[in-house]
Amino acid sequence: MPWDAGCEWDPNAPEAVLAVSDRGRAVLAVNANSPDPDQDCVVFVWSHAWAAIMGPPNDEAIEGHRLYARGLSGLLWAGKVEQSEWIADLERRNRVHSGHDPARFARLTHFILPLKEDTVEVIAEEVTVLRRPGPTTSAAAAILEYDRHGAREGLAWLGYWSRIARARDEMDRLLAPYAAAQVVIEVAGHVPDLRAPAGRERLVSLLRDWDDHPAERQRINDQIREHLRSLREEDVPPLISG
Numbered sequence: 001m002p003w004d005a006g007c008e009w010d011p012n013a014p015e016a017v018l019a020v021s022d023r024g025r026a027v028l029a030v031n032a033n034s035p036d037p038d039q040d041c042v043v044f045v046w047s048h049a050w051a052a053i054m055g056p057p058n059d060e061a062i063e064g065h066r067l068y069a070r071g072l073s074g075l076l077w078a079g080k081v082e083q084s085e086w087i088a089d090l091e092r093r094n095r096v097h098s099g100h101d102p103a104r105f106a107r108l109t110h111f112i113l114p115l116k117e118d119t120v121e122v123i124a125e126e127v128t129v130l131r132r133p134g135p136t137t138s139a140a141a142a143i144l145e146y147d148r149h150g151a152r153e154g155l156a157w158l159g160y161w162s163r164i165a166r167a168r169d170e171m172d173r174l175l176a177p178y179a180a181a182q183v184v185i186e187v188a189g190h191v192p193d194l195r196a197p198a199g200r201e202r203l204v205s206l207l208r209d210w211d212d213h214p215a216e217r218q219r220i221n222d223q224i225r226e227h228l229r230s231l232r233e234e235d236v237p238p239l240i241s242g
Contacts, residue, residue: 001071003078003111005129008033009042011076016115018054019140026052026122027143028113029136040131040189041139046124050090050108054118062114075114084110087123133189142190157194157236160187164198168228177224181207184228197235199227 010031019027026049032039046052057064065072067081091105111127113120132139157164167175167183175183181203188198195201203224210220 001080001082002075003080005042005044005078007036007042007129007131008077010034012116015136016054016118016120017136017140018052018120019144020049020052021144024048024050024124025144026124027140028054028120028122029132029134029140030115031134031136032131038131039134041134041136043130043132043139043143044111044113044122045128045130045143046111046122046126047128048107048125050123051086052120052122052124054120057119058117059114062119065114065119067112072112072114075112078111078113081110081112084108084123086110086121090123133186138186145190157197157233158191160191160194161233161236163187164231165233168231171225171228177221177228178207178210180228181224184231194236198231202227 010033013031016028016030019029024047026044026046028044029041030043032042062068062072070081071079087105087108087110090108091102094100094105107125108123109125109127111120111122111124130143132142164184164187167180171177171180184198185200185203185207188194188200206220206224206227210217210224213220
């Protein structure tokens with residue numbers, strides 16, 4: 001059955017990335033659809049994921065998929081498989097486990113997304129759809145990296161201060177102001193809670209002006225310097241004390 005993800009993605013770009021961790025997380029990053037005013041990648045983040053695959057058939061051979069006659073034939077974007085044989089098989093194989101609980105498998109959903117070059121299928125309990133800056137490889141990796149540092153709540157700037165401080169301190173020595181601003185924009189783009197304190201939108205606007213107005217670049221460089229040098233470690237204290 002069709003599943004409304006709340007947005008559409010580029011149906012023709014062969015740049016989808018599926019990343020899976022042993023922490024029960026599966027992440028699929030795809031490019032935004034060209035008419036979408038938000039051109040950040042569309043990122044599907046599955047929690048309590050049991051299995052995930054990306055592989056054939058592509059869009060030209062989709063008729064050969066085992067689920068084609070069960071509703072996949074009319075699926076344009078994303079869907080959920082009812083009475084999934086894959087979930088049933090996972091449950092059967094897990095019965096040898098001493099702590100096997102069939103109720104856990106009743107909470108699982110079989111998601112399917114037919115893409116340009118592959119078909120993606122994920123077995124998981126929940127999914128969240130996010131928007132993250134590209135490319136798709138970076139967008140997917142950023143989610144798993146954020147998971148890997150799950151204790152960031154106990155660190156200033158959620159553990160990202162060192163990258164921001166390095167960009168600020170290396171500005172005009174190893175990095176041009178433009179490049180230093182790009183580092184801060186990338187960090188804040190990966191972590192929504194840092195967008196406001198980092199002033200991400202202002203930096204994006206300054207870089208856009210830098211690109212569009214070559215004659216004003218010296219003045220804009222000075223504004224970038226002022227902005228980055230105003231960032232302080234204490235601006236985002238740890239959310240929890242150590």
